[in-house]
Amino acid sequence: MKTIYQLFYALLIAVVASFSVSAQCSLTEPAVELNYVSPIGGNCTVNLNLSFTIDRNNGNKYTYVHLWTPGSYPDIDYKKAPSATDLGAVLATIAISTDGVVSLLSTYSADPSNVIPLSTGLTITEEDLGSDISRITIDNIQFEVPGACETLPILKGDVWSTQAQSKNPPVHCFAEGFNLSINDPLASGVINCNDPDGPRTYDLDITTTNPIAFQIEYKLYLDDGVLTGGNAAFTSNDQLIYTSPPTNLSSSLPVNSKGEPYTYGLLEDKRSIWVVVTGISLPNAIVAELKNNCITTLPVKLAKFSGDLLEDAVTLSWITTEEEGSSYFDVERSADLSEFIALGRIQSQGTTNVTQRYNFLDKSPLKGNNYYRLKMVDLNGSSEHSRIISVANNSNSVAFELLGNPVVNREIKFVLKNERIETARLYDLSGKQIHFKLNQSGNTYTLKPNSTIPTGLYILSLGSDQGVQTKKILVP
Incomplete structure (x- = not known):
């Protein structure tokens, strides 16, 4: 039985309609990336990213996107802009201005009293082609x-x-009836344990029902080991380990790779592999997981090891999901990857199958790159090293790190260095923005919501020239 995440990573957009009006404008190649689905009561919350290509100069100053279930999809006459009555049981409306700097609109000019576009919590970016x-x-x-x-x-x-932002604007172009689902081509496979000594290998199959050959490329990512809801999740932290050359694919020309070795570090041999298939003729990426059910015999199962720059220090954190006969962790640092020195020791829990969280603060990090690893020592004196992580400590390095999570007294404390605090936003999981006050002491900030907020998860986001960073916050 597939999990919800496996079923809906494939929930992406396939365009089945072309423009039906004047060729004076162009809006093409819509594509959707599903972030997650989440049950709410008897219904389902969907979170996704939408992208498309647009000719800004020809009839596209204001663009509107509408989504429905198939059973409620209306027959709209685009000789005029659709009103709330025309849209019927629309699930979502998004309004975009490309008149100058691209931005999201909070009003739907065709029927501002009855149709409210989604805008809270959304971010929009533009790539000039x-x-x-x-x-x-x-x-x-x-x-x-x-x-x-x-x-x-x-x-x-x-x-x-x-071209117009008025109550009854003329429609310059439109695309109707594109579907949000695709499951072809299909990527599947397994990880071969090759126990007791390994190495791990993988089998990969990519198939299609299309008899006409088309070109694809596929990439393999080693999962970062962090579980979401008890399952692996494909994220930006996963490590790229292989990129295929351009490959022809058809129903008679599938991709079949058997017993392929792959690169992994110490304690990474139990992680899944994500397969991402792309191609010029595909409207979106196809994502599939090669599950890793291999067994390791190390005394410590390390699920995560990461480091973050604070104001004048580096905080290290790691998570174990199981320990058997473990004694302690030595934290080691290097400036050049050739020689490591011990910074300190953290006692472990010994034997436990309960998730454990550990932290260590390097109060005097080196200037430039700092390389860290853990020496994991068990009770009989044998030891293993973790993978190596790098934390940059430069004058212009960006620091954005929570100080305590879950938070205390509903006050969110965090460090922010070399970024603008004006872009900070706080949202609940429904996308509603929470207004707040900020107190600053050096590079340390305390965020206090203006009103009482209920217990639950919240998202603290920070925009910058490099994109948007987010932190999940638990308010007990």
Whole structure:
């Protein structure tokens, strides 16, 4: 039985319609990346990212996206801008301005009293492709779909554009009836344990029902070992370990790789592999997991080891999911990867199958790159080293780190260095923005919500020229 995440990583957009109006404008290649689905009551919350290519110069100053379930998809006459009555049981509406700097609109000019676009918690970026062509990406689009996540239907969408922001703007172009589902090509495979000595290898199959050959590329990522809801999740922290050359794929020309070795470090041999298939003819990436069910015999099962720069220090944290006869951890540091010195010792729990969390503070990190590893020593004196992590400590290094999570007294404390605090935002999981006050002491900030907030998870986000960073916060 596939998990919800396996089922819905494939929930992506496939365009099945072309423009039906004047060729004076162009809006093409819509694509969707699913972030997650989450049950809420008897319904399903969907969170996704949407992108498309647009000709900014020709009839696209204001663009609107609408999404429905197939059963509620309306027959809209785009001779005029659709009103709330025309849209019917629309699940989500997104309004975008490309008149100048691309931005999200909080009002739907065609029917401002009855249709409210999604905008809270969303971020929008633009990639200039030249000749007034831009690739627009909108992240963190969240809405509720009737019915359970396990039976989430294929969704349908329309996109239309206009030059005017008025109550009844003329429609310059539109695309109707694109579907939000794709499961071809199909990527699958297994990880071969080759116990007792390894090395681990993988088998990979990529198949399609298309008899006409088309070109794909696939990449393999080693999972970072951090579980989400008890399952591995494909994230930006996963490590790229292989990129294929351009490969032809058809129903008679599948990809079949057997017994392929792959690169992994110490304690990484039990992690899953993510397969990401892309191609010019594919409207989106296909993501699949090669599960790792191999057994390791180390006294400590290390699920995560990471480091973050604080104001004048580096904080290290690691998580174990199981310990058997473990004695202690030595934290070691190097400036050049050739020689490591011991910074301190943390006693372990000995024997436990309960998740344990450990922390260590390097109060005097080196200037430049700091390389850290853990020496894990068991009760009989045998030891193993963890993988090596790197933390940069430069004058312009960005620091953004929580000081305590869960938070205390509903006050969120964090360190911020070399970034603008004005971009900080706090949201609940529904995307509602929480207003707050900030107190500053050097590079340390204390965020206090203006009103009482209920117990639960919240998202602290920080925008910068390099993108948006987020932290999940638990308020007990």
